[in-house]
Amino acid sequence: MSGWATHEGIAIGLPREGIDTDQLIPARFMSTPRSEGYGQFLLHDLRRNEDGTLDPDFPLNSAAAQGASILIAARNFGGGSSREAAVYALADAGFRVVAAPSFGDIFTGNAVNNGLLPARISEDDAQALLDTLAIAQQGHADLDAANLSVGGLSVPFEIDAVARQKLMNGWDDIDLTRVHGEDIAAYREARVAACPWIIPRD
Amino acid sequence: MLWVDRHLVHEGSHHAFRKIAERELAVAEPALTTAVVDHYAPTRARMEGGATDDIRRMIATLEENAAHHGIRCFGLRDLRQGIVHVTGPEQGLTLPGLLLVCGDSHTSTHGALGALAFGIGATEVAHVLATQTVWQTKPKAMRLNFEGRLGPGVGAKDMALGWIAMLGADGARGHAVEYTGEAVRGLSVEGRMTLCNLSIEGGARFGMVAPDETTISWISGRPFAPEGESLDRARETWATLRSDDDAPFDRTQTIDAAAIAPIVTWGTSPEDALPITATIPDPADLTGSRARKVSEALDYMGLSPGRPLEGTSVDQVFIGSCTNARLEDLRAAAAVLSGRHARVPGLVSPGSALVKQAAEQEGLHHIFTDAGLEWVDAGCSMCVGMNGDLVEPGKRCASTTNRNFRGRQGPGARTHLMSPAMAAAAAVTGTLTDVRPLLEGRL
Numbered sequence: 001m002s003g004w005a006t007h008e009g010i011a012i013g014l015p016r017e018g019i020d021t022d023q024l025i026p027a028r029f030m031s032t033p034r035s036e037g038y039g040q041f042l043l044h045d046l047r048r049n050e051d052g053t054l055d056p057d058f059p060l061n062s063a064a065a066q067g068a069s070i071l072i073a074a075r076n077f078g079g080g081s082s083r084e085a086a087v088y089a090l091a092d093a094g095f096r097v098v099a100a101p102s103f104g105d106i107f108t109g110n111a112v113n114n115g116l117l118p119a120r121i122s123e124d125d126a127q128a129l130l131d132t133l134a135i136a137q138q139g140h141a142d143l144d145a146a147n148l149s150v151g152g153l154s155v156p157f158e159i160d161a162v163a164r165q166k167l168m169n170g171w172d173d174i175d176l177t178r179v180h181g182e183d184i185a186a187y188r189e190a191r192v193a194a195c196p197w198i199i200p201r202d
Numbered sequence: 203m204l205w206v207d208r209h210l211v212h213e214g215s216h217h218a219f220r221k222i223a224e225r226e227l228a229v230a231e232p233a234l235t236t237a238v239v240d241h242y243a244p245t246r247a248r249m250e251g252g253a254t255d256d257i258r259r260m261i262a263t264l265e266e267n268a269a270h271h272g273i274r275c276f277g278l279r280d281l282r283q284g285i286v287h288v289t290g291p292e293q294g295l296t297l298p299g300l301l302l303v304c305g306d307s308h309t310s311t312h313g314a315l316g317a318l319a320f321g322i323g324a325t326e327v328a329h330v331l332a333t334q335t336v337w338q339t340k341p342k343a344m345r346l347n348f349e350g351r352l353g354p355g356v357g358a359k360d361m362a363l364g365w366i367a368m369l370g371a372d373g374a375r376g377h378a379v380e381y382t383g384e385a386v387r388g389l390s391v392e393g394r395m396t397l398c399n400l401s402i403e404g405g406a407r408f409g410m411v412a413p414d415e416t417t418i419s420w421i422s423g424r425p426f427a428p429e430g431e432s433l434d435r436a437r438e439t440w441a442t443l444r445s446d447d448d449a450p451f452d453r454t455q456t457i458d459a460a461a462i463a464p465i466v467t468w469g470t471s472p473e474d475a476l477p478i479t480a481t482i483p484d485p486a487d488l489t490g491s492r493a494r495k496v497s498e499a500l501d502y503m504g505l506s507p508g509r510p511l512e513g514t515s516v517d518q519v520f521i522g523s524c525t526n527a528r529l530e531d532l533r534a535a536a537a538v539l540s541g542r543h544a545r546v547p548g549l550v551s552p553g554s555a556l557v558k559q560a561a562e563q564e565g566l567h568h569i570f571t572d573a574g575l576e577w578v579d580a581g582c583s584m585c586v587g588m589n590g591d592l593v594e595p596g597k598r599c600a601s602t603t604n605r606n607f608r609g610r611q612g613p614g615a616r617t618h619l620m621s622p623a624m625a626a627a628a629a630v631t632g633t634l635t636d637v638r639p640l641l642e643g644r645l
Binding site: 033174 | 203205207214216217220225227233234242256257259260274294295297299300305306307309321322323324325326328329332333334335337339341370371372375376402405406407425426427428429432433435436439470471491495498586587588595605607608609610613614
């Protein structure tokens, strides 16, 4: 995966608390191979009416929201399941940034592993951005400056230092870890010597 | 970077197996890895292939990946099959002091035995498969101290929903939670698993209870657990796995266990929980985003503000899931249902094939079927509906599961979370009901 330092794109608002992973992608779509693309499943049920038609009032469905890559959301975004498919749905739909006052912890890790920035912003800034995003606007995210600007508003965001570094470098953890192969093998040996029961009796 | 002692995988791990296949990587430690069929497991007619092509493919993919990498696999025909968070502890794979991960958010369940256990995403699952390690940022420490004793008819599920309602669904975000206090010590290992299981619903990836004699006697004799001299040595180590009396926590919350009543959820987040004696919240009493959220939740749930929760009619019940499908849970439901008839249909899915066997040896299945409920095989079942066990749109389900999210049990499904005893009470009356009067003379 390639890293990124700044991102320019259309920003939209989703003014709803607690967008959980079951909303981001309902479970019934999760047996689909990733190669088919998960963008089609993003917020699948929430953006539709009971008869299955798209709800024209839902933020993601407006003409101006098409091609959006920055999502401003409310408190507790991505809580719930560990399903990385929730991030695949966002990433495959073209999103690179989600900004909200709080995120599910597992979602945060999954997002960073897929090049999606989970930007923590204050409740007040989230509300101000959501107010300005009654219609979609152009937005700009700067990882190095930890700053997000949308329309005429510019707000700081918080991101864990390691997560920021990973996003900027597009690091692959497996390659990074395998460099430490000898240390891992030595740790394993010491661990088994100290606690032999870590090898299950079979 | 942390060494992983135990890695549990399930059908949903297909993304991770594909990732390592693309890079032609082997599984680093097959003996420390266990595969379990649970999310897609058919609960009816499984030996006759009671499943769709898609479900069969998901299960076959896991079994093929396990065979290819030399990983032990508890498949549909294995008596060890069950929900990964039930079967891991049951088999003695989960032990105090181990670091255990699984691509499932309810992995916190295993913390009940004093393991450091947490859910991870598919990229991390692939990383653990390939390296047996995981990168982590150290979480903050939080102590939830339940002082005093629980009242009759009140259990671990009520403790969990109680604190989540108090602190919010993101209240423990970024924290590892240690559960302490007399009411926690008084719980069985099964009860502690229910408590730790729901940690993630309050935002915490980690929930744990320090191991004690209850833990050790529960572990002894389990198939994969140490025995003899190895067990004696392990016990010495396990006895040291407790927080110092003066250990600092970033946050401590004390809760009076005696004040906890049976709890049910009314909305679309586990934080939307109240004692059964309460009334449904009224958005008119609230302001701003909270008022809007409550209003949307009540609209989805088809509930009227200000009405008592008790007496709300339900269409069906579900007793099962990694939260509440162990033998103790089934006994608690059976204690209410014994000699009574359910007014609504319901499904009882034990947490594992061995739980099912043990329940049948006690005759619990007769109590459920005599009451009119369906007794089926083990799996995640109607908690998440991936195997086809779904709640129909608009139907209201009294459920012992962990998430009342919109559409969780099926598109348009309305879920009320509660304990097994409370779900049994809802079955008997066909409404949300305080179980305590129904338990008089039965406890």
